[in-house]
Amino acid sequence: MEFSHIPVLYNEVMEALNIRPDGIYVDGTVGGGGHSSGICERLSPEGTLIAVDRDTAALEAAGRRLAGYDCRKVFLHANYSETDAIEEAAGGRKVDGILLDLGVSSFQLDNAERGFSYMHDAPMDMRMNEDDILTAYEVVNGYSEKELARIIREYGEEKWAARIAEFIVRERAKEPVRTTGRLTEIIKAAIPARARRTGPHPSKRTFQAIRIEVNDELGHLREAVSRMPDLLESGGRLAIISFHSLEDRIVKTEFEKRLDPCTCPKEFPVCVCGKKPDVRKVTRKPLTASEEELENNPRARSAKLRVIEKL
Secondary structure: OOOOOOOOOHHHHHHHHOOOOOOEEEEOOOOOOHHHHHHHHHOOOOOEEEEEEOOHHHHHHHHHHHOOOOOEEEEEEOOOOOHHHHHHHOOOOOEEEEEEEOOOOHHHHHOHHHOOOOOOOOEOOOOOOOOOOOOHHHHHHHOOHHHHHHHHHHHHOOOOHHHHHHHHHHHHHHOOOOEHHHHHHHHHHHOOHHHHOOOOOOOHHHHHHHHHHHHOHHHHHHHHHHHHHHHEEEEEEEEEEEOOHHHHHHHHHHHHHHHOOOOOOOOOOOOOOOOOOOEEEOOOOOEOOOHHHHHHOHHHHHOEEEEEEEO
């Protein structure tokens, strides 16, 4: 199937990256190439796009979509947290901008066999990189009830986490949970009917939690945001789009560490550690989608864009 993806906050991202025609820009989550198309459009033949993704299908689709642009293009099969690989792809040079769009692509959701969506019955997979070992099957059928409850509660922010974990463990004792359809049935049975009448699909939070666990999304994000400012040229910008509070909290926290690196005790009247900020905020508050964008792309509703610039 073709890799389709409507890039969120497209205009805001293009403005935030402040693209120089001859610069080097990294799209750390290239997906189908939606944002990268805008970057390439603004680059001259001397400019470079480094397109990174852990999903080979995404890189292939992005390659087709970006083929008509004249800028130099480097396609890198890696996790965006692998900053050494990104630096090598840039030829050891500092880069002028980095974008991370942390949303799951519509290609991954719509491609039933990948097991990301509760709307399709599929094998329990959910790996963004199909070379990885851990799958949703191992998480659902192998984790203890306590561990399942923890990840569903923490990563899915699901109030019924303990009950869902209890139901999963009870049902898998009879027969392994092999498909997303079966997992959805178990989740629906675990959540009381009155709680299922309002809010999102009852499986949404649990599927999110399992996906985050399978792909170690928060660990990779924390590592990436702490390191990526070191890849930037002076004046270069790091722009990150998050889609839920766990991601946004990590981005905000890691940005704040760079904005205020002083380690002196709060009671000290002046700084003596000598640690100075090496970035500045570009966005005082996170940018969100306009009403016009929300009409055309409801998926953008929870998107938040934060941007910093290297001093």
